[in-house]
Amino acid sequence: MRILVTGAAGMLGTDVCKAATDAGFDVLAFERTRLDVADASTVEAAVRRAGPDVIVNCAAWTDVDGAEASPQAALEVNGAGAGNVARAAAGCGAWIVHVSTDYVFDGSKSEPYLESDPVAPLSEYGRSKLEGELAVAREAPEQHTVVRSSWLFGAAGRCFPRTILRLAAERDELTVVADQVGCPTFTAHLAGALIDLGRTRRLPGVVHVAAAGQCSWFEFATEIVASARLPTQIKPGATSEMPRPAPRPAYSVLRSERAGAPRLPDWRRGLDEFMALRVPVS
Numbered sequence: 001m002r003i004l005v006t007g008a009a010g011m012l013g014t015d016v017c018k019a020a021t022d023a024g025f026d027v028l029a030f031e032r033t034r035l036d037v038a039d040a041s042t043v044e045a046a047v048r049r050a051g052p053d054v055i056v057n058c059a060a061w062t063d064v065d066g067a068e069a070s071p072q073a074a075l076e077v078n079g080a081g082a083g084n085v086a087r088a089a090a091g092c093g094a095w096i097v098h099v100s101t102d103y104v105f106d107g108s109k110s111e112p113y114l115e116s117d118p119v120a121p122l123s124e125y126g127r128s129k130l131e132g133e134l135a136v137a138r139e140a141p142e143q144h145t146v147v148r149s150s151w152l153f154g155a156a157g158r159c160f161p162r163t164i165l166r167l168a169a170e171r172d173e174l175t176v177v178a179d180q181v182g183c184p185t186f187t188a189h190l191a192g193a194l195i196d197l198g199r200t201r202r203l204p205g206v207v208h209v210a211a212a213g214q215c216s217w218f219e220f221a222t223e224i225v226a227s228a229r230l231p232t233q234i235k236p237g238a239t240s241e242m243p244r245p246a247p248r249p250a251y252s253v254l255r256s257e258r259a260g261a262p263r264l265p266d267w268r269r270g271l272d273e274f275m276a277l278r279v280p281v282s
C-alpha cells in the first residue's frame with residue numbers, strides 16, 4: 001500500500017512517516033518545500049503522479065498566536081490547503097486522513113468533548129482548522145477521516161515537554177497555567193492510530209483521538225520535571241496572569257463516542273516514552 005504524507009518534516013508528520021514505514025507502507029514523504037498544500041495545481045499534479053492509497057495531511061499553519069495577526073495566511077493553509085489535498089485525494093480514489101484540533105471547541109464544557117458537540121472556535125487558528133474540516137468533508141465526502149487531537153508532543157518538534165525541560169535547566173522556579181485542562185498526546189501514539197485509520201478502520205467523518213486521562217499544563221509540567229528528576233519548583237498560575245494573543249479553550253479534553261475509534265494510552269505513558277528518547281532540549 002502506498003501512503004503520501006504532507007507536512008512530513010513536522011513533529012507529527014515525522015512520526016507518521018516512521019509509523020507508516022514500520023507498518024510496511026511504501027511512503028511518499030512530502031515536506032513543505034516539495035509540496036505546498038496551498039498551491040492547488042501542484043497538489044493535484046503531485047498526488048496524481050504519486051497515486052497513493054492513503055493520504056495523511058499533517059501540513060498546517062500551527063503558529064496559534066501568529067494566526068491572530070495573519071488570519072488569511074492561516075486560512076490559506078489550514079482551510080483551502082486542506083481542501084486542495086482532499087480534492088486531490090478524491091480525484092485518485094485515495095482515503096484522506098486529515099488532522100484537526102481541540103481548538104475548534106470553546107472550552108466551556110467541564111466534561112469531555114465528543115464528536116457530536118457543537119464547535120465554536122475562540123481563535124483564528126481554531127477557525128482556520130474548522131474551515132479545513134469542512135473543506136475536507138466537502139471535497140472528499142465519501143473517503144475522509146478528520147481526526148481531532150490535542151496538546152501534541154513528540155521527538156521531532158518544538159513542544160511543551162522540551163520547553164519545560166529547557167527552562168527547568170535554567171531556572172529554580174517556573175509558573176505554569178493551571179486553569180487549562182486537556183489531553184497531552186504523544187505523536188508516536190497518534191501516528192500509529194492515523195495509519196490504522198487510513199489502512200483498515202477508515203471511519204468516515206470526524207473522530208476524536210487523544211491520549212487517555214487529562215491534566216492541566218501545570219500538572220503536565222510538574223510530571224515532566226519529576227520525571228527528569230530536576231529540582232525546579234513548578235507553581236500554578238492563571239491564564240489571566242499570562243495573556244497570549246490567541247485565546248485558548250479552558251477545557252478541551254477529547255473523547256470518542258464512535259464505535260471502532262482508536263484508543264490511545266494515558267498521557268503519562270506517552271511522557272514516559274518521550275523521556276526515554278532523551279531528546280535534546282535546546
Ligand SMILES: NC(=O)c1ccc[n+]([C@@H]2O[C@H](COP(=O)([O-])OP(=O)(O)OC[C@H]3O[C@@H](n4cnc5c(N)ncnc54)[C@H](OP(=O)(O)O)[C@@H]3O)[C@@H](O)[C@H]2O)c1
Pocket residue numbers: 006007008009010011012013031032035036037038057058059060061062077081099100101102129149150151152153157
Ligand atoms: N501541536 C499541537 O499541539 C496540535 C494539537 C492538535 C492538533 N494539531 C494538528 O496536528 C497537525 C500536525 O501539527 P504539528 O504539531 O506536527 O505541527 P508542525 O510541527 O508545525 O508541523 C506542521 C508542518 O506543516 C508544514 N507546513 C506549513 N505550511 C505548509 C504548507 N503550506 N504546505 C505544506 N506544508 C506546510 C510545516 O512546515 P514548516 O515548518 O516549514 O512551516 C510543518 O512541517 C496539524 O494539523 C495541527 O493543526 C497540533
